[in-house]
Amino acid sequence: MGRQPCCDKVGLKKGPWTAEEDRKLINFIITNGQCCWRAVPKLAGLLRCGKSCRLRWTNYLRPDVKRGLLSEYEERMVIDLHAQLGNRWSKIASHLPGRTDNEIKNHWNTHVKKKLRKMGIDPLTHKPLPPPESEKPPPEEANKVEEVINPAESANNEGKEIVDNSKSDPTEIVNNDFCIDEIPVIEPHEILLSCDEPTPSSSSSSSSSSYSQTNVLEELHFLPSFDSEIMMDSMWFDDFSGLDLLINDSYQRDYSTSFEPSLLQYPVMVMDEDYSWNF
DNA sequence: AAGTCCTGCAACCGCGGAGTA
DNA sequence: TTACTCCGCGGTTGCAGGACT
Numbered sequence: 001m002g003r004q005p006c007c008d009k010v011g012l013k014k015g016p017w018t019a020e021e022d023r024k025l026i027n028f029i030i031t032n033g034q035c036c037w038r039a040v041p042k043l044a045g046l047l048r049c050g051k052s053c054r055l056r057w058t059n060y061l062r063p064d065v066k067r068g069l070l071s072e073y074e075e076r077m078v079i080d081l082h083a084q085l086g087n088r089w090s091k092i093a094s095h096l097p098g099r100t101d102n103e104i105k106n107h108w109n110t111h112v113k114k115k116l117r118k119m120g121i122d123p124l125t126h127k128p129l130p131p132p133e134s135e136k137p138p139p140e141e142a143n144k145v146e147e148v149i150n151p152a153e154s155a156n157n158e159g160k161e162i163v164d165n166s167k168s169d170p171t172e173i174v175n176n177d178f179c180i181d182e183i184p185v186i187e188p189h190e191i192l193l194s195c196d197e198p199t200p201s202s203s204s205s206s207s208s209s210s211y212s213q214t215n216v217l218e219e220l221h222f223l224p225s226f227d228s229e230i231m232m233d234s235m236w237f238d239d240f241s242g243l244d245l246l247i248n249d250s251y252q253r254d255y256s257t258s259f260e261p262s263l264l265q266y267p268v269m270v271m272d273e274d275y276s277w278n279f
Numbered sequence: 280a281a282g283t284c285c286t287g288c289a290a291c292c293g294c295g296g297a298g299t300a
Numbered sequence: 301t302t303a304c305t306c307c308g309c310g311g312t313t314g315c316a317g318g319a320c321t
Contacts, residue, residue, distance in 0.1 A: 283321080284319080284320075284321090285317105285319070285320085286316100286317090286318080287315105287316095287317090288316095289313105289314095289315090289316105290312100290314085290315100291311105292310105292313090293309105293310100293311090294308105294310090294311100295307105295310105296306105296308090296309100297305105297307085297308100298304105298305085298307100299305085300302105300304085
């Protein structure tokens with residue numbers, strides 16, 4: 001007896017998401033929160049399976065998702081964490097706020113693997129690759145590279161916080177108070193908003209003209225004078241009633257100039273006609 | 280300019296774990 | 301204990317766009 005499909009696939013749409021589908025999904029989650037993905041497509045009026053909706057939301061539509069290439073620091077962290085955790089992308093992603101497991105996995109497979117191999121490091125083991133017979137690098141050089149890459153073996157030298165795998169489950173590492181395991185189901189009042197300014201790469205990295213690579217949330221940002229220092233990482237709304245969230249279907253209202261940031265208790269989100277978010 | 284190859288990324292698929300009746 | 305559902309994870313695929321010939 002095979003496993004039952006996650007949903008009735010007959011008549012379900014596959015492939016890239018359209019702007020309209022994204023809008024429906026965003027509207028639904030903003031109104032109802034994240035719950036019961038299986039029911040989402042039906043309730044949101046989407047011809048998608050629940051898994052597809054969840055994937056689209058978590059990897060792309062979530063307001064706090066960070067777009068663009070990983071910074072050097074993030075990449076280094078990914079390498080370090082991969083050395084500790086292996087291909088546990090969701091665990092790795094939990095240490096990089098705003099990054100998704102899929103994004104990190106893709107980055108690893110397309111960039112980091114190559115980079116490490118180029119450096120003579122086995123991306124699987126983080127140990128020096130056995131050099132080709134013809135060009136054996138000096139042993140001290142290989143060791144040096146390993147020192148840099150393999151945190152488990154360089155912890156003492158760098159004074160970095162490295163988890164002792166023998167003493168505790170590496171998956172339980174809590175780094176910077178952020179662990180995806182601790183994130184509860186998101187309720188409507190808990191829609192997470194990124195305070196990051198859109199990074200230049202996020203707008204320029206789109207290599208495809210297809211809609212799916214033009215994040216409807218790409219323009220997400222606070223009012224220009226909003227104190228992004230204070231709200232550096234992210235913020236959670238304590239009370240849904242205070243979230244003045246406006247899906248501007250009429251495309252006529254412009255709230256972006258009608259608030260003094262200092263008076264703002266809650267940022268105002270307005271969805272524009274191009275499905276981008278504005279505050 | 281046209282054809283082919285390569286690359287990067289979004290999305291899909293199938294499995295395993297957790298929860299529950 | 302078993303059978304079932306649902307969710308999340310990791311591996312893989314498919315496609316669009318860029319690079320190359």
